[in-house]
Amino acid sequence: MDSNTSASRLCCSAAPASVAAPPEVAYEAVIGIECHIQLNTRTKAFCSCLAGSAPVNTNVCPICLGHPGTLPVMSTGVLKKGITAGLALNCSIARLSKFDRKQYFYPDLPKGYQISQFDLPLCYEGSLEAQLPDGQTKHFGITRVHMEEDAGKLMHDGANQLSGSDSSLVDYNRAGVPLLEVVSEPDMRSGAEAAAYASELRRTMCFMGLTEGIMAQGHMRFDVNVSVRREGESKLGTKVEVKNMNSFAAMQRAIDFEISRQVALHRDGQAHEVVQETRLYDESTSQTFSMRSKEGLADYRYFPEPDLPPVRVTDELIDEVQGSMQESPAAVRSRYLDMDLPIADVLILTDEKPFSRYFDAVLEAGAPPKLAANWVLGDVMAHSKVNQISFDKLEMAPATLAELVCAIDEGLVSGKIGKQVLPMLLQGEGKNGVKSFMEQKRLIQISDMSAIEDIVNDVLSQNQQQLQQYCAGKTKLQGFFVGQVMKASKGLVNPKLLNQALNKKLKEASEAATA
Amino acid sequence: MPIIRTSIIRRIQQDLRSRTRSAQEITEDYLSRLQAAEPEVQSFISVASESACAAARALDGRIASDGADSLGPLAAVPLGIKDTLCTAGLQTTAASRVLEGYTPSHDATSVARLKAAGGIIVGKCNCDAFAMGSTSESSAYKATRNPWDLERVPGGSSGGSAAAVAAGQCVATLGSDTGGSIRQPAHFCGVVGLKPTYGRVSRYGLIAYGSSLDCVGPLAGCVEDAALLLQTIAGRDQLDATSSHMPVPDFTQGLEEVERFASRPLEGKRIGIIRETIGEGVSPGVNAAFDRAAQHLATLGAEVHEVSLPTSGAGLPAYYVIAMSEASSNLSRYDGIRYGVRQEAANIRETYNTTRQEGLNAEVKRRILMGTYALSAGYYDAYYKRAQQVRTIVQQEMHKALLDFDALISPAAPTTAYKLGHVKDDPLEMYKGDIMTINVNLAGLPAISLPAGFEEGADGRRLPIGLQIIGKAFDEGEIIRIAHVFEQTADFACGTPPTFDKSKSQ
Numbered sequence A: 001m002d003s004n005t006s007a008s009r010l011c012c013s014a015a016p017a018s019v020a021a022p023p024e025v026a027y028e029a030v031i032g033i034e035c036h037i038q039l040n041t042r043t044k045a046f047c048s049c050l051a052g053s054a055p056v057n058t059n060v061c062p063i064c065l066g067h068p069g070t071l072p073v074m075s076t077g078v079l080k081k082g083i084t085a086g087l088a089l090n091c092s093i094a095r096l097s098k099f100d101r102k103q104y105f106y107p108d109l110p111k112g113y114q115i116s117q118f119d120l121p122l123c124y125e126g127s128l129e130a131q132l133p134d135g136q137t138k139h140f141g142i143t144r145v146h147m148e149e150d151a152g153k154l155m156h157d158g159a160n161q162l163s164g165s166d167s168s169l170v171d172y173n174r175a176g177v178p179l180l181e182v183v184s185e186p187d188m189r190s191g192a193e194a195a196a197y198a199s200e201l202r203r204t205m206c207f208m209g210l211t212e213g214i215m216a217q218g219h220m221r222f223d224v225n226v227s228v229r230r231e232g233e234s235k236l237g238t239k240v241e242v243k244n245m246n247s248f249a250a251m252q253r254a255i256d257f258e259i260s261r262q263v264a265l266h267r268d269g270q271a272h273e274v275v276q277e278t279r280l281y282d283e284s285t286s287q288t289f290s291m292r293s294k295e296g297l298a299d300y301r302y303f304p305e306p307d308l309p310p311v312r313v314t315d316e317l318i319d320e321v322q323g324s325m326q327e328s329p330a331a332v333r334s335r336y337l338d339m340d341l342p343i344a345d346v347l348i349l350t351d352e353k354p355f356s357r358y359f360d361a362v363l364e365a366g367a368p369p370k371l372a373a374n375w376v377l378g379d380v381m382a383h384s385k386v387n388q389i390s391f392d393k394l395e396m397a398p399a400t401l402a403e404l405v406c407a408i409d410e411g412l413v414s415g416k417i418g419k420q421v422l423p424m425l426l427q428g429e430g431k432n433g434v435k436s437f438m439e440q441k442r443l444i445q446i447s448d449m450s451a452i453e454d455i456v457n458d459v460l461s462q463n464q465q466q467l468q469q470y471c472a473g474k475t476k477l478q479g480f481f482v483g484q485v486m487k488a489s490k491g492l493v494n495p496k497l498l499n500q501a502l503n504k505k506l507k508e509a510s511e512a513a514t515a
Numbered sequence B: 001m002p003i004i005r006t007s008i009i010r011r012i013q014q015d016l017r018s019r020t021r022s023a024q025e026i027t028e029d030y031l032s033r034l035q036a037a038e039p040e041v042q043s044f045i046s047v048a049s050e051s052a053c054a055a056a057r058a059l060d061g062r063i064a065s066d067g068a069d070s071l072g073p074l075a076a077v078p079l080g081i082k083d084t085l086c087t088a089g090l091q092t093t094a095a096s097r098v099l100e101g102y103t104p105s106h107d108a109t110s111v112a113r114l115k116a117a118g119g120i121i122v123g124k125c126n127c128d129a130f131a132m133g134s135t136s137e138s139s140a141y142k143a144t145r146n147p148w149d150l151e152r153v154p155g156g157s158s159g160g161s162a163a164a165v166a167a168g169q170c171v172a173t174l175g176s177d178t179g180g181s182i183r184q185p186a187h188f189c190g191v192v193g194l195k196p197t198y199g200r201v202s203r204y205g206l207i208a209y210g211s212s213l214d215c216v217g218p219l220a221g222c223v224e225d226a227a228l229l230l231q232t233i234a235g236r237d238q239l240d241a242t243s244s245h246m247p248v249p250d251f252t253q254g255l256e257e258v259e260r261f262a263s264r265p266l267e268g269k270r271i272g273i274i275r276e277t278i279g280e281g282v283s284p285g286v287n288a289a290f291d292r293a294a295q296h297l298a299t300l301g302a303e304v305h306e307v308s309l310p311t312s313g314a315g316l317p318a319y320y321v322i323a324m325s326e327a328s329s330n331l332s333r334y335d336g337i338r339y340g341v342r343q344e345a346a347n348i349r350e351t352y353n354t355t356r357q358e359g360l361n362a363e364v365k366r367r368i369l370m371g372t373y374a375l376s377a378g379y380y381d382a383y384y385k386r387a388q389q390v391r392t393i394v395q396q397e398m399h400k401a402l403l404d405f406d407a408l409i410s411p412a413a414p415t416t417a418y419k420l421g422h423v424k425d426d427p428l429e430m431y432k433g434d435i436m437t438i439n440v441n442l443a444g445l446p447a448i449s450l451p452a453g454f455e456e457g458a459d460g461r462r463l464p465i466g467l468q469i470i471g472k473a474f475d476e477g478e479i480i481r482i483a484h485v486f487e488q489t490a491d492f493a494c495g496t497p498p499t500f501d502k503s504k505s506q
């Protein structure tokens, strides 16, 4: 795929320091990513059971438990979401695809096979552009996107896996929940690139409304294939599959560890020690370890699923899906950049869908973009993080923040007062209008000239002695009058307007005294 | 003059509506006949007397409160269901050990439709385990006997369903047909067996053997009763994505009484004899009976010609590769984890192994092994893919022949009923017996097997022979009409097993 950045090279100097330095031989890592995405459909893929979380083994029926004689029937929601994902990833959509059975025995797999798509996936040949940490962007190829069903969940007693456990229990609530598998081209060259791709993939799927995207709940599961080869070589090295990464930071660390592990083996003449295997990432040691080594290629004996007719996609269906697609993160980013927002702000605002949703709503309510961004990214974001409240659950409505931001922009409220009032708004106050709330709390700045003049008049008439001294030439007393007005207004008078009004009144008084 | 086969279902409906007999009387009558014949014939794995009587009482209650007009077309008709079809609340084992004690919570769609039409389920019919066999001897529970000769098999895999009808243990039954499992036992037992077009009847609740071949269909004492059952179970089902949206016509339309037949009732019909199904490899008795049947069709006015389907010989191996491949996958779910029998062992692998080793019989394991092999990496193209290509050719050839002919005919099986144990240990011999029927499954076409005559045994016993009539896809109506005319006029094909004379009930 085309790339704006040259692939970062990994030479032996990047390998662990413990390895002695031989002559400079540069190695290149080749990384591909398979991602399983749990779709947020209401029901499971092939039966009418609900797909959401529920008490153990309550979202089940004879079909998703694989009872004798039961048959799968595809829900159309899955197909539409699959097409949406394909379009968002710039894929071609197959007008004719089919389901296949992937066969293996495991207690979480009720039928002894998983309904998946083998040689005719729903979507193929796409790409995804992601922002790299250095500010550059890179295109990553997408090989294919296909539909399949999830398995149940095993809970082990006495060990952390099936073998060796005293007993294991299966929860089939997840069995039959629809998944999309997105397979990338081997286009990543470092942990950072892989993490950038993976997080942009997640962002895209979330922005499209296809998944809840909660990593900790397994909504997105990444399997990363890592191999290394001498720079300039075209043949791929032996690939190792790395699993069990629960965050993008962990993915980056896992890959970088795995690259350096493989490079070190190559440099030590131990290249044969790099074997095709699955390795798990251990967060506590930041290392990968072998799960099952040197196992033969599993033979899943794929064959066409005879219970499901071929999947036909019409142009009308694609148009329908296209017409109801939501904005991609890339589109939102370019929209924000067009508002002259700084790139750093744009990246944060588009990092999670609820951020940009909230921000867009603030803009829609009339707030100026730059100031709105400052407030969203500043105190509001801090509040969200500290209290762990997602942006779509904030008590403060976007329109409320917009009103505050507009008031500041118009000079009705100082930034300082704004910061003072925001925590109250975040608690849900000011729902009936920020201005009236602030007036009620006596927080709003007085910018009405006639109101200010009234206060000035009051102050001057109450301090006749000082006024006479001022008129006699003791002009230093101006500061005294400012203080008195501020005191009388509890500091709410717009200082600039106060000076104007005071100058005017003092001038009038001086002129009257000399006349 | 032998008894002409007449509709028992029509008789029951008349009796009910005229209040001659109650649903309970009819049901109890059949249950007692079922029980009387059962020790000898052994057609049933389980008998559902209680639920059958309860359903009959409920029907009588409805007749008393709402009158007979509210009754469904199969009201009070005692029916047997092949044990490969799920019945809610009734043990369903597919005649296998691994499903012993398994009671589904769901009805197969075909069963649910029979119940909704007022049908009374009297029990679950024996068959070969997982429908894999041609004799019903591979059942884990019992070997059903042929009512015409208790030393012989009833055929299979729907042997219990055919024997139960022949012995008058119930009025009609449901069977399933993957490669001939309805038509061959119908032929062995002298009853009518109808395999519908693939997709005509929902497969939901049918324990899968070869999913792309499996069909649910009726067995009955006469063509009209088979048509009435098909009428009830046919049609699109939301629970089976492969069930067809094709509208369901009235299959009993044009089934006139014999007195109203024209002098040449099959005038204008073109019927093709499949050349490859006659002559060599077919027993003399079957050949003779088939010739006579073909001649009879001609005397009824049909134009009967031979037609060659040169690739039909390739169908048998292709059929077995496809059926076994699908079976190897379909039977993976019997792992002892969620239902059925579990043989607890030291770890999960051994639990799987022991459960399946003990729960599945030799024939089932043979087919799983062969199917697994055919789908394995490196063999897929040579076996499964190749078999699908052969299937396409067989399909095209049959479809082409059916452009020239209204129906194709052949014997329903190359021999009459085997002696018990005769082919049990010779799987190749048994597989060869499917030669007449499997191409119809590969092509997904409808076919009916109906009594066409007898072979006189050396011991003086008569063994029934069936005529298979194959029709165009979704044109069951045509073969039902031809079969009805044949049945109502072929007095030489009529008869009842000597020991189970049904005339008492009629």
Ligand SMILES: [Zn+2]
Binding pocket: A044, A047, A048, A049, A059, A060, A061, A062, A063, A064, A065, A176
């Ligand atoms: Zn379900």
